[in-house]
Amino acid sequence: MNKNKKTVLALLFLVLVIIAGPVAGRRDARFGGSDDAGSVMVEEITGVYKPWFTPLPEIMLGGEVPGELESLLFCVQTGLGVGILAFCMGRMVERRKWTEQEKKEKE
Amino acid sequence: MNRKERKLVATVFITCVMFGVSPRVNAMHIMEGYLPAGYCIAWGILCIPFLLAGFLQIRKRLRDDGRSITLLAMSGAFIFVISSLKIPSVTGSCSHMTGTGLGAILFGPCMTGILGCIVLLFQAVLLAHGGLTTLGANAFSMAIAGPALTWLLYLFCKKCRIRKRVSVFLAAALGDLFTYCVTSIQLAVAFPSPQGGVAVSLMKFLGVFAPTQFPLAILEGVLTVLIVIGLEVYARPELQALEAEKGEAS
Numbered sequence: 001m002n003k004n005k006k007t008v009l010a011l012l013f014l015v016l017v018i019i020a021g022p023v024a025g026r027r028d029a030r031f032g033g034s035d036d037a038g039s040v041m042v043e044e045i046t047g048v049y050k051p052w053f054t055p056l057p058e059i060m061l062g063g064e065v066p067g068e069l070e071s072l073l074f075c076v077q078t079g080l081g082v083g084i085l086a087f088c089m090g091r092m093v094e095r096r097k098w099t100e101q102e103k104k105e106k107e
Numbered sequence: 108m109n110r111k112e113r114k115l116v117a118t119v120f121i122t123c124v125m126f127g128v129s130p131r132v133n134a135m136h137i138m139e140g141y142l143p144a145g146y147c148i149a150w151g152i153l154c155i156p157f158l159l160a161g162f163l164q165i166r167k168r169l170r171d172d173g174r175s176i177t178l179l180a181m182s183g184a185f186i187f188v189i190s191s192l193k194i195p196s197v198t199g200s201c202s203h204m205t206g207t208g209l210g211a212i213l214f215g216p217c218m219t220g221i222l223g224c225i226v227l228l229f230q231a232v233l234l235a236h237g238g239l240t241t242l243g244a245n246a247f248s249m250a251i252a253g254p255a256l257t258w259l260l261y262l263f264c265k266k267c268r269i270r271k272r273v274s275v276f277l278a279a280a281l282g283d284l285f286t287y288c289v290t291s292i293q294l295a296v297a298f299p300s301p302q303g304g305v306a307v308s309l310m311k312f313l314g315v316f317a318p319t320q321f322p323l324a325i326l327e328g329v330l331t332v333l334i335v336i337g338l339e340v341y342a343r344p345e346l347q348a349l350e351a352e353k354g355e356a357s
Contacts, residue, residue, distance in 0.1 A: 007272075008336060011329050018326045022195045041315050042141055045298050045308055051140025055235035065235050073234050074191050077226075081187030088181050092341035 112163050120156035136245045137294060139231070139238025146297045151243025157251045158224065161217035168218070172352070178338070178345050182210035183222040185334060190226055190249075194326065196319045204327040205286050208279025209334055211254035212261050213349060219258075223250025248289035257282030275335050280328030287316040 057065050065073075142150075168175050189206025196202055210219035224246050230236040237245050257278040264274030295309035338346060 004336060004340065008333060011333050014329055015326060015333075018322055018329075019194055022197045022199070022322070026197070026199050041311055042294065042298055045300050045311065051138065052144070053140035053238065053240045055139040055238055056232055057235045070234060074193075077191040077229060077234070078188055081184040081189075081191065084180055084184035085188065088177050088184075089337065089341065092177075096341055 116156060116160045116163065119159055136227075136230070136237035136249070137241040137290065139235070139240060141238075142241045142244055142293070142297055144240070146293070147240050147243055149243075150247045150293065154220070154224075154243055154246045154251060157217050157220045158246075161219070161221040164215070164218050165221060168214075168352075172348055174345060175349060178213055178342065178349065179210075179218070179222075181334075181338075182213055182219065183225065185209045186222055186226050187229075189327065189330065190230070194323055196322050198319045200319055202316075202319045202323055204323050204330075205249050205253055205283050206327070206330075207250065207254045207286075208257050208275075208282050208327060208331040211257040211282060212275060212278060212331075212335070213346075216251060216255040216258045219254040220246070220250045223254070226250075244293050245290075248293060249286050252289040253282045253286035256285040272332050272335070276328040276332050279331035280324045283324040283327040284317075284320060287320045288313065291316055 055065075165179065168179070186206040186209075189204045191203070193201040193203045205223075207219050207223050210222050224242075227237055227242055227245050227250065231239050231242055260281055261274055261278040264277060265271075269277075291309055291312035294312045295305050298308055299305045300307040300311070
């Protein structure tokens with residue numbers, strides 16, 4: 001295993017620890033969003049705060065976006081990103097393979 | 108950018124700063140409707156010069172070297188992925204990272220600003236996350252201020268001859284934290300505490316965001332290092348072309 005691979009594996013393990021640690025360590029937590037916590041804090045400072053504009057999807061749907069739909073849309077976002085990343089990365093990996101092969105053939 | 112374009116950006120920048128600051132400048136994402144209209148407009152106007160510069164830079168980059176679209180697309184995709192993942196944090200609430208570090212390191216803050224805005228618009232229109240009215244403020248913190256700090260830190264680390272991976276980590280992690288600091292400042296300025304003014308509010312908002320975001324900032328740094336390692340191995344020609352371009356510019 002070369003040095004790069006070792007670094008990558010160690011870093012991936014660290015990623016896992018950072019994500020799984022809080023979930024395993026804090027069983028009491030509800031894991032709500034911190035963006036929401038921001039708006040709670042706004043109300044704490046100003047008293048009751050009425051947002052002066054509702055999000056576009058909520059206007060179109062006439063109410064809050066259902067949780068399932070929201071997770072679908074978040075998945076679409078992730079999927080789009082991963083798709084582009086994987087497509088480009090795949091092309092590059094393949095390219096490196098044949099450029100190296102060409103080099104060998106020349107020698 | 109040629110001279111004419113540079114002049115255009117400078118003029119727009121000055122006008123926008125004047126507009127943004129003079130009429131009394133009146134979080135990750137600030138929620139829709141949670142920022143008074145005056146502030147929304149002010150932050151939005153402040154973004155325009157950066158975005159204009161970013162647009163022109165992207166156009167020029169693609170005209171000069173069509174191949175760099177691969178890396179640009181990957182930087183954008185990285186933001187898409189990273190900012191869609193809500194990660195649990197030690198405080199017991201979830202938050203997400205920005206993912207703008209990669210773009211900032213490769214392309215600088217202006218071009219990353221454009222990529223970040225695309226993501227923010229996507230989230231505001233489809234996900235009810237962030238918001239259209241707060242788009243300007245969110246764009247300033249996530250797509251411009253954070254990447255700008257990342258970019259500056261990366262350049263600084265490079266000057267100090269710190270190892271590349273360490274500097275990528277530091278730049279991306281601190282850029283992520285800085286994004287949340289700017290969000291806190293934006294909220295604090297708009298909602299000064301009746302007892303202690305802006306400073307007390309600022310501490311309160313920082314108290315909400317900072318402990319949650321700290322582990323995530325480290326995570327963002329690690330993930331950015333990972334993708335940079337991947338690119339170093341497989342995208343050497345593209346990276347070298349980018350470096351050469353930067354060398355010519357400076």
